[in-house]
Amino acid sequence: MNSLEGVVVQIQGLSSSAGDISRLHVILKQAEESLRSESTRLSPILNQLDPSNHSLGYLYILEACTSASVSKEQAAMLVPYIARFISYCAPEQIRLAPEKFIAVCKRFKDQVMLLGTPMRGVAPLQAAVRKLQNSSEHLTTLHPEFLLLCLLAKCYKTGLSILEEDIFEVDQPRDLFLYCYYGGMICIGQKRFRKALELLHNVVTAPMSSINAIAVEAYKKYILVSLIHNGQFSTSLPKYTSSAAQRNLKNHCQPYIELANSYSTGKIAELEQYVQTNEEKFESDNNLGLVKQVVSSMYKRNIQRLTQTYLTLSLQDIANTVQLNSPKEAEMHVLQMIQDGEIFATINQKDGMVRFLEDPEQYKSCEMIERIDSSIQRIMSLSRKLTTMEEQMSCDPQYLAKAGRERQRFDFDDFDTVPQKFNI
Amino acid sequence: MEPEGSPSRPMIDEIHSNGGINLCDGDVDDEPSIDDTTTTTTNNRPIISSGEQLDVEAYGGLYQGRTKIMRLLFIAENCEGNPAMRLEALRMAHDEIKKGENTQLYREVVQKIDGELGPNYAMDSAWCDSVDRRADQKKEKLENELNAYRTNLIKESIRMGYNDFGDFYYAHGALGDAFKSYVRTRDYCTTSKHIIHMCLSAILVSIEMGQFTHVTSYVSKAEQSPEALDPITAAKLRCAAGLAHLEAKKYKLAARKFLETGSELGSHYNEVIAPQDVATYGGLCALASFDRAELKSKVIDNVNFRNFLELVPEVRELINDFYSSHYASCLDYLGNLKANLLLDIHLHDHVETLYDQIRNKALIQYTHPFVSVDLQMMANAFKTTVAGLEKELEALITDDQIQARIDSHNKILYARHADQRNATFQRVLQTGNEFDRDVRSMLLRANLIKHEYNLRAARKH
Numbered sequence: 001m002n003s004l005e006g007v008v009v010q011i012q013g014l015s016s017s018a019g020d021i022s023r024l025h026v027i028l029k030q031a032e033e034s035l036r037s038e039s040t041r042l043s044p045i046l047n048q049l050d051p052s053n054h055s056l057g058y059l060y061i062l063e064a065c066t067s068a069s070v071s072k073e074q075a076a077m078l079v080p081y082i083a084r085f086i087s088y089c090a091p092e093q094i095r096l097a098p099e100k101f102i103a104v105c106k107r108f109k110d111q112v113m114l115l116g117t118p119m120r121g122v123a124p125l126q127a128a129v130r131k132l133q134n135s136s137e138h139l140t141t142l143h144p145e146f147l148l149l150c151l152l153a154k155c156y157k158t159g160l161s162i163l164e165e166d167i168f169e170v171d172q173p174r175d176l177f178l179y180c181y182y183g184g185m186i187c188i189g190q191k192r193f194r195k196a197l198e199l200l201h202n203v204v205t206a207p208m209s210s211i212n213a214i215a216v217e218a219y220k221k222y223i224l225v226s227l228i229h230n231g232q233f234s235t236s237l238p239k240y241t242s243s244a245a246q247r248n249l250k251n252h253c254q255p256y257i258e259l260a261n262s263y264s265t266g267k268i269a270e271l272e273q274y275v276q277t278n279e280e281k282f283e284s285d286n287n288l289g290l291v292k293q294v295v296s297s298m299y300k301r302n303i304q305r306l307t308q309t310y311l312t313l314s315l316q317d318i319a320n321t322v323q324l325n326s327p328k329e330a331e332m333h334v335l336q337m338i339q340d341g342e343i344f345a346t347i348n349q350k351d352g353m354v355r356f357l358e359d360p361e362q363y364k365s366c367e368m369i370e371r372i373d374s375s376i377q378r379i380m381s382l383s384r385k386l387t388t389m390e391e392q393m394s395c396d397p398q399y400l401a402k403a404g405r406e407r408q409r410f411d412f413d414d415f416d417t418v419p420q421k422f423n424i
Numbered sequence: 425m426e427p428e429g430s431p432s433r434p435m436i437d438e439i440h441s442n443g444g445i446n447l448c449d450g451d452v453d454d455e456p457s458i459d460d461t462t463t464t465t466t467n468n469r470p471i472i473s474s475g476e477q478l479d480v481e482a483y484g485g486l487y488q489g490r491t492k493i494m495r496l497l498f499i500a501e502n503c504e505g506n507p508a509m510r511l512e513a514l515r516m517a518h519d520e521i522k523k524g525e526n527t528q529l530y531r532e533v534v535q536k537i538d539g540e541l542g543p544n545y546a547m548d549s550a551w552c553d554s555v556d557r558r559a560d561q562k563k564e565k566l567e568n569e570l571n572a573y574r575t576n577l578i579k580e581s582i583r584m585g586y587n588d589f590g591d592f593y594y595a596h597g598a599l600g601d602a603f604k605s606y607v608r609t610r611d612y613c614t615t616s617k618h619i620i621h622m623c624l625s626a627i628l629v630s631i632e633m634g635q636f637t638h639v640t641s642y643v644s645k646a647e648q649s650p651e652a653l654d655p656i657t658a659a660k661l662r663c664a665a666g667l668a669h670l671e672a673k674k675y676k677l678a679a680r681k682f683l684e685t686g687s688e689l690g691s692h693y694n695e696v697i698a699p700q701d702v703a704t705y706g707g708l709c710a711l712a713s714f715d716r717a718e719l720k721s722k723v724i725d726n727v728n729f730r731n732f733l734e735l736v737p738e739v740r741e742l743i744n745d746f747y748s749s750h751y752a753s754c755l756d757y758l759g760n761l762k763a764n765l766l767l768d769i770h771l772h773d774h775v776e777t778l779y780d781q782i783r784n785k786a787l788i789q790y791t792h793p794f795v796s797v798d799l800q801m802m803a804n805a806f807k808t809t810v811a812g813l814e815k816e817l818e819a820l821i822t823d824d825q826i827q828a829r830i831d832s833h834n835k836i837l838y839a840r841h842a843d844q845r846n847a848t849f850q851r852v853l854q855t856g857n858e859f860d861r862d863v864r865s866m867l868l869r870a871n872l873i874k875h876e877y878n879l880r881a882a883r884k885h
Binding site for chain 1: 817818821822829830831832833834838843845846849852853856857859860861863864865867868869870871872873875876881
């Protein structure tokens with residue numbers, strides 16, 4: 001008890017300035033073992049500490065509290081503490097002990113899931129992510145946890161707000177894979193197929209020395225989303241994909257590749273047949289809903305193709321060409337597509353005719369100019385980023401050493417020997 | 425129908441009446457004499473005629489050597505429903521084979537005849553045996569001679585020896601050995617004439633074997649020494665090259681080669697191709713693959729090729745009809761020629777493709793000058809139904825060969841020219857997005873690789 005009291009006093013005393021905090025950090029590291037051994041008696045202490053001022057200390061004690069496995073009742077009690085802590089803690093203090101913070105948050109997520117209420121964890125984890133990040137371009141281990149909770153709680157919009165930010169710095173490749181995979185699923189849920197495709201593409205083409213399950217699952221969804229969004233799928237992966245992925249991914253996703261082949265023939269009956277025969281496989285991967293969307297996207301694509309060749313077409317003809325059962329169904333499909341903004345047309349019910357119109361966008365409005373302008377700005381900043389990165393790279397000593405080794409022996413102009421190595 | 429500009433009345437009438445009334449080619453039953461071609465020579469060369477059956481005897485008379493036999497056999501095999509023609513072809517093949525020394529082919533032909541032509545055409549084993557015996561003797565003699573020449577190391581004799589071997593094998597149907605023998609003479613060729621002779625022999629055997637890649641390479645080899653090429657040989661080489669391109673489905677190149685063939689060819693290359701064939705192949709390939717300007721300059725205004733076209737007035741007429749937009753009669757001619765073209769050994773598997781291409785070109789050319797086209801009139805011009813025409817046009821529009829859209833309600837085709845400005849904006853936005861996405865992914869990947877590299881470096885230390 002003494003040491004415990006002592007620790008509490010230290011925390012309360014040494015939490016004011018940066019120098020004090022670093023001393024506190026040292027003390028806390030030394031006291032870690034003893035804290036862990038007393039984990040059961042730590043909960044009341046939490047009330048003596050203030051999460052915003054004594055963040056570091058609070059963190060250590062919380063971590064010790066949760067280090068043992070907890071039961072449901074304990075979880076129910078701890079969850080509000082942790083949630084409150086996360087909202088009030090001071091970012092500078094917790095960044096001194098990031099692994100502890102991550103550990104606490106992960107356990108928080110587990111407890112929230114244990115209690116069956118993922119919704120409670122969404123807001124706190126979002127705050128946690130923001131506090132842990134060095135910058136908005138930084139991917140932390142908490143990102144995928146947060147996205148997972150969003151998925152489970154079906155709070156897709158909250159997840160999307162995090163996804164909108166571009167990521168350039170990554171701590172652990174595994175985080176990136178999970179982040180992109182969950183992010184892809186959230187985008188699919190919100191029907192933002194372009195962004196989903198981008199995220200899944202990042203997983204599939206990321207450098208990896210050996211194939212992992214996340215990449216396989218991502219590839220399956222990638223095939224399906226590619227069919228829905230682009231109407232086609234090419235089995236060749238880009239050159240920069242790792243060789244492990246290029247060799248092995250296709251073997252694990254055979255049914256999906258055959259689905260893509262069936263889709264490319266353009267025959268709806270065949271596609272539906274194939275889906276039906278392989279229903280259990282898709283079901284077991286939890287992809288059946290997506291597969292059904294693929295089938296309906298085929299109708300859409302066929303109707304869209306008609307807009308390219310016809311000015312007016314009867315509903316009966318549409319039904320025949322697209323292999324629907326009746327003009328009424330064709331009308332419903334066309335109506336849905338007009339409402340979704342996927343085609344521009346007018347339906348004349350008296351004649352049973354559909355008149356296809358041109359895209360009314362004239363690219364003359366203010367919004368369009370703003371859009372183009374912001375695109376230009378974005379691309380310019382990306383270019384600048386690229387240039388900075390290249391400059392950094394060319395000054396990097398390891399790179400120079402390696403490049404120096406591979407130069408020619410003689411410089412043709414001077415007939416002098418070129419230095420073999422940069423001795424730095 | 426409103427064509428752009430205001431043409432004179434007669435032209436509108438002509439276009440409207442494209443359904444083909446008083447074009448005299450409509451009668452297909454009489455002999456192939458087109459009234460308005462005053463330059464039809466009273467050439468007694470037989471022609472592949474329209475509508476009528478192929479005159480097998482006349483057709484066979486155009487060729488000689490092994491190709492005659494192969495062509496006749498091909499006709500026999502592919503003229504279903506016409507036993508008379510079949511038997512005629514088989515009979516002629518039999519006679520031709522008996523003049524040569526190929527017992528293998530003889531046996532095949534006799535089996536196919538199966539006694540239907542009477543006792544004269546039954547299996548003559550005595551003849552077979554005597555030919556085989558003679559062949560063995562000759563082979564031995566040739567071998568001895570060749571060995572003698574080889575020991576004497578006289579280049580010219582060795583070359584002649586191998587040539588004789590090649591001829592011997594060719595006559596007996598051992599095409600692979602013939603080819604090898606001919607190719608062996610290469611080391612002993614001293615003048616460019618020798619080389620050309622070797623190339624021509626190799627080309628002949630390759631064509632018979634159906635290996636057209638060899639044909640192309642030997643043609644280019646022969647053309648490397650242009651000073652030794654007399655016009656006839658040059659024409660032969662062009663024909664061979666044309667055939668090779670035709671087999672490779674490169675119709676444009678084939679057309680060009682056939683059109684460049686000099687008229688000195690005459691019947692000098694009967695063992696491969698007849699001048700009628702040059703005209704037919706060249707004309708059809710040109711029609712299927714050339715655009716209008718090229719068609720005019722290279723075919724219609726080509727004085728040299730005119731000599732060939734005289735031999736097949738139908739092809740000449742159909743090219744002229746196509747150029748002057750009389751599509752109905754053009755397609756009529758094509759339809760009539762089809763049955764006989766399917767019996768041609770080189771062209772038969774290209775007929776469908778060429779016909780489709782010609783028909784598509786006709787459709788595209790028809791719609792090209794107009795802002796709007798009435799589909800009913802167009803269907804009349806092309807002798808088809810509106811529904812069928814709509815399907816064909818749909819395929820062409822989807823393929824982006826016609827820029828138009830169909831008003832299915834009123835059955836009108838409207839020309840549609842893409843709005844460049846909108847298309848440009850769309851492309852710009854799309855390219856921007858793609859750049860954005862790709863650069864971000866690249867930076868991310870670079871970061872991952874750097875991280876991995878740092879890890880490895882850290883672990884090493």
